[in-house]
Amino acid sequence: MLLNTLILSVISLQLCSAFHIKRNLNGSDDSIWDYDDEDKKIQGVTFGGWFVLEPYITPSLFEQFGDDETEIPVDEYTFTQQLGKEEAQKQLDEHWATWYTEKDFKDAKNFGLNLIRLPIGYWAFGLLDDDPYVQGQEKYLDKAIEWAKENDLKVWVDLHGLPGSQNGFDNSGKRGNVTWQDEEENIKLSYKTLSYIFGKYGVENYTDTVIGIEIANEPFGPKLNITELYEFYYNNYYDFRVEQESRNTFVIHDAFELIGYWNHHLNNDYPNVSKPFINDELHDKGLSKNYFHDIVVDHHHYEVFSVEAVKESPNTRAQNIRNLGEGIAKEQEYHPSIVGEWSGAITDCAKWLNGVGTGARYDDTFNETQLIRANSVNGTQESLFKFKDEKKSCENVTYYEDFSDEHKEHIRHYIEIQLITYENTNAGWIFWNYKTETAIEWDFKKLVEKDLFPHPFDDYKYFYKNGTQISESAASSTTNSFSLFTITLIALVVSFIIG
Ligand SMILES: *[C@@H]1O[C@H](CO)[C@@H](O)[C@H](O)[C@H]1NC(C)=O
Numbered sequence: 401m402l403l404n405t406l407i408l409s410v411i412s413l414q415l416c417s418a419f420h421i422k423r424n425l426n427g428s429d430d431s432i433w434d435y436d437d438e439d440k441k442i443q444g445v446t447f448g449g450w451f452v453l454e455p456y457i458t459p460s461l462f463e464q465f466g467d468d469e470t471e472i473p474v475d476e477y478t479f480t481q482q483l484g485k486e487e488a489q490k491q492l493d494e495h496w497a498t499w500y501t502e503k504d505f506k507d508a509k510n511f512g513l514n515l516i517r518l519p520i521g522y523w524a525f526g527l528l529d530d531d532p533y534v535q536g537q538e539k540y541l542d543k544a545i546e547w548a549k550e551n552d553l554k555v556w557v558d559l560h561g562l563p564g565s566q567n568g569f570d571n572s573g574k575r576g577n578v579t580w581q582d583e584e585e586n587i588k589l590s591y592k593t594l595s596y597i598f599g600k601y602g603v604e605n606y607t608d609t610v611i612g613i614e615i616a617n618e619p620f621g622p623k624l625n626i627t628e629l630y631e632f633y634y635n636n637y638y639d640f641r642v643e644q645e646s647r648n649t650f651v652i653h654d655a656f657e658l659i660g661y662w663n664h665h666l667n668n669d670y671p672n673v674s675k676p677f678i679n680d681e682l683h684d685k686g687l688s689k690n691y692f693h694d695i696v697v698d699h700h701h702y703e704v705f706s707v708e709a710v711k712e713s714p715n716t717r718a719q720n721i722r723n724l725g726e727g728i729a730k731e732q733e734y735h736p737s738i739v740g741e742w743s744g745a746i747t748d749c750a751k752w753l754n755g756v757g758t759g760a761r762y763d764d765t766f767n768e769t770q771l772i773r774a775n776s777v778n779g780t781q782e783s784l785f786k787f788k789d790e791k792k793s794c795e796n797v798t799y800y801e802d803f804s805d806e807h808k809e810h811i812r813h814y815i816e817i818q819l820i821t822y823e824n825t826n827a828g829w830i831f832w833n834y835k836t837e838t839a840i841e842w843d844f845k846k847l848v849e850k851d852l853f854p855h856p857f858d859d860y861k862y863f864y865k866n867g868t869q870i871s872e873s874a875a876s877s878t879t880n881s882f883s884l885f886t887i888t889l890i891a892l893v894v895s896f897i898i899g
Pocket residue numbers: 422423425426686689
């Protein structure tokens with residue numbers, strides 16, 4: 401109800417100003433990046449853990465709070481809250497200046513990558529009244545885009561954290577409940593932030609480098625009011641294309657809906673679907689004919705965020721990826737899509753991967769309830785639940801130094817089938833993440849250095865280029881006992897988090 405008023409006002413706002421800007425209403429022949437072009441496949445990485453802290457990417461920032469995990473902040477919100485503005489500012493200024501530097505852009509280029517995805521939270525641009533966050537990220541985002549340009553890299557700007565949290569993950573800035581749609585001020589600030597981003601980074605003088613703006617990372621569809629999410633996507637599309645006159649690529653995350661879910665949305669061929677979300681007057685003017693263009697759907701794929709997934713054999717994982725590829729291939733005629741997050745992870749054992757104070761599914765020390773705990777300081781303190789099963793241990797699968805050769809093979813095997821599949825079936829891939837302090841399965845740089853990530857990217861050991869496995873050597877002996885359909889569903893629906 402709260403939102404109705406707001407959406408009405410957004411729409412009437414649109415009506416008032418709808419007819420004086422015409423440039424982008426009918427599509428453009430000059431896309432700044434053609435995601436359908438075979439020669440323009442995205443081979444990218446995310447520079448994560450920079451403007452949005454993630455405990456598992458930079459645990460050292462969180463270790464200063466001691467060993468008692470109930471006392472350690474769980475996200476950037478509680479990090480800044482517990483340190484206070486002054487100390488948080490000091491530490492984050494230092495972090496922004498050092499975690500990624502110009503050298504990383506140079507190195508990324510030398511690795512053969514062509515795109516950097518840059519996650520940033522709304523709080524870099526505007527704050528809610530009681531936010532503890534500190535600011536200063538924007539200057540570094542601007543530098544990052546400059547460094548990318550100097551090194552002939554393209555960029556996606558990605559709004560990774562929305563007010564109130566669009567998913568409840570620590571990587572949204574605020575772990576716990578999904579309250580983004582609960583308050584009008586959250587939605588207002590979201591629109592305002594995106595308008596600013598569109599108007600600044602979506603415009604002509606950035607189009608030689610910025611080739612996509614992702615409006616909301618991983619909004620958690622199953623917990624959100626999906627109608628209001630549609631409205632948010634459509635209203636922002638209008639703002640982007642018409643108000644801010646951007647001809648850039650409008651990137652939407654799939655919101656954890658099944659592959660194909662967005663085919664008819666934001667699509668000129670299905671006015672029956674879009675009509676409720678664009679006002680009648682625009683519709684009657686024939687806007688819908690070519691109104692939607694340069695829209696890309698972003699899928700994220702991980703196979704470690706369900707109890708079933710961490711039990712999979714290499715063959716099962718490979719087959720899941722092939723199945724995913726088949727599904728994604730069928731989408732391309734509607735909107736180009738991309739696997740904009742994936743990793744080499746075959747367990748969820750990396751320290752704090754699931755969040756500070758949580759365990760791992762792999763060794764049965766994880767309980768979803770732990771994630772509702774936002775912070776410990778005077779908060780809704782809950783004890784940690786650890787149900788250690790001595791038969792399954794993270795002991796030899798957490799740090800690279802302890803990995804067996806077989807474990808290393810399995811990681812590379814999983815990475816190879818993903819590279820092959822994503823390049824063959826869609827507009828490309830963006831690996832999560834470029835680097836971490838200790839979580840190698842999520843660390844492009846270390847994986848390449850340790851020869852667990854093919855380099856060049858098509859230097860496959862375990863597969864032919866058509867995705868057929870060369871031998872059974874990497875795939876162990878084990879079975880395919882889960883129903884592939886079930887696994888794929890689980891992987892798609894449940895395999896969230898991280899980015
Ligand atoms: C958009 O297309 C319609 C119908 O083809 C045409 O009447 C209109 O003039 C076009 N608008 C612009 C801005 O090119």
